[in-house]
Amino acid sequence: MPSLRIENIAKHFGGLKAVDGFSMEVPPGEITGLIGPNGAGKSTVVNMIAGVLSLTSGDIKLGDRSISTDRTEQVARAGIARTFQSIRLLPETTVLDNIVIGFHRHEKAGPLAALLGLPSATRELRELREKAWDLLERFHMQEYAFLAAGNLAYGHQRRVEIMRAMASDPAILMLDEPVAGMNDVESDELAEIFKQLAEQGLGLLLIEHNVGFVTRLCRQIYVLDAGRLLASGPPEQIVNDPRVIEAYIGGASAA
Ligand SMILES: Nc1ncnc2c1ncn2[C@@H]1O[C@H](COP(=O)(O)OP(=O)(O)OP(=O)(O)O)[C@@H](O)[C@H]1O
Ligand SMILES: [Mg+2]
Incomplete structure (x- = not known):
């Protein structure tokens, strides 16, 4: 390192x-x-x-x-990954998919293409969601996976931001x-x-x-x-x- x-x-x-x-x-x-x-x-x-x-x-x-x-x-x-002083999540997108967006450093089609449902990207999206799930487990946040990020308590939103940053490994x-x-x-x-x-x-x-x-x-x-x-x-x-x-x-x- x-x-x-x-x-x-x-x-x-x-x-x-x-x-x-x-x-x-x-x-x-x-x-x-x-x-x-x-x-x-x-x-x-x-x-x-x-x-x-x-x-x-x-x-x-x-x-x-x-x-x-x-x-x-x-x-x-x-x-090098970072989080922002003011939270920057997609408030209406699920916690899981907010983390998926963080994987873009490594993926070919890109999570946005996947989230938009482009056929070439759907299998990739499934894989990315599995990886995002691993992060949710590490941060003890599985129960929030399918909630809109904007509905979480402030402390949990910050945690989602950190998970998204960690998704880029x-x-x-x-x-x-x-x-x-x-x-x-x-x-x-x-x-x-x-x-x-x-x-x-x-x-x-x-x-x-x-x-x-x-x-x-x-x-x-x-x-x-x-x-x-x-x-x-x-x-x-x-x-x-x-x-x-x-x-x-x-x-x-x-x-
Ligand atoms: N884009 C910018 N254009 C002009 N001035 C800026 C810009 N960004 C920061 N500054 C100025 O630079 C100085 C340092 O700001 P900075 O945000 O880095 O401080 P900080 O230590 O992070 O403060 P805080 O603890 O309030 O977050 C401040 O005077 C600020 O107004
Ligand atoms: Mg500052």
């Missing part, structure tokens, strides 16, 4: 330096945290990695290969605030799933405002502030770093 390496990346929107020289590594088999106050540039980093935003400067490597000029499709095919999974809006039970369940995925070799990048959640799960945490690295290190070091307390944890608990 390859490591994802971010090397001195910058993204400027006109005069605004949303990300301004930031480096980090997301190794396989562990969960790496990215935290920072609102507007620090976290989602911008994810969007640069995912190929949604071009880089102003810097490089992004998956293993030995630079992916910094790849488009979203190529990044996905290279093995990625090496790296980027999660932009996956437990936002979840209660403690829901976020504990997700924490267990993230740990299992890391144990199976996946490299996870976890963006979160919930510092307790991040420190519990991550081996290494990077703190972004105004587009720059404020601190990085293991959780116990980060939560005791006066700069971090001042810029982020202090500000967040005061707020």
Whole structure:
């Protein structure tokens, strides 16, 4: 499994330096945290990695290969999957078929052709639904398979998003605030799933405002502030770093 390496990346929107020289590594088999106050540039980093935003400067490597000029499709095919800060499911489509859509990285006819019922694709659709069912079992979500995704509780919709991302069988999974809006039970369940995925070799990048959640799960945490690295290190070091307390944890608990 390859490591994802971010090397001195910058993204400027006109005069605004949303990300301004930031480096980090997301190794396989562990969960790496990215935290920072609102507007620090976290989602911008994810969007640069995912190929949604071009880089102003810097490089992004998956293993030995630079992916910094790849488009979203190529990044996905290279093995990097992501979930969005705001949920993006097809609300009227079943949970099962929302996951099927995530398989498009590997399939020939494509799940959309299959879902539209093109004859050449119906056998493929059956196979994809079987694979989606395996994912539902892993995430303990079988009972929701045939419900419209939009009718699920928020925590379960987030889980469907993660399953859809996992359907592409990625090496790296980027999660932009996956437990936002979840209660403690829901976020504990997700924490267990993230740990299992890391144990199976996946490299996870976890963006979160919930510092307790991040420190519990991550081996290494990077703190972004105004587009720059404020601190990085293991959780116990980060939560005791006066700069971090001042810029982020202090500000967040005061707020
Ligand atoms: N497409 C864009 N065009 C212009 N400015 C942008 C764009 N995307 C983000 N920004 C700006 O870049 C900065 C960083 O935004 P970003 O969304 O990356 O922050 P964030 O750390 O994810 O914040 P949050 O915790 O609120 O999700 C903000 O000032 C934001 O307004
Ligand atoms: Mg964000």
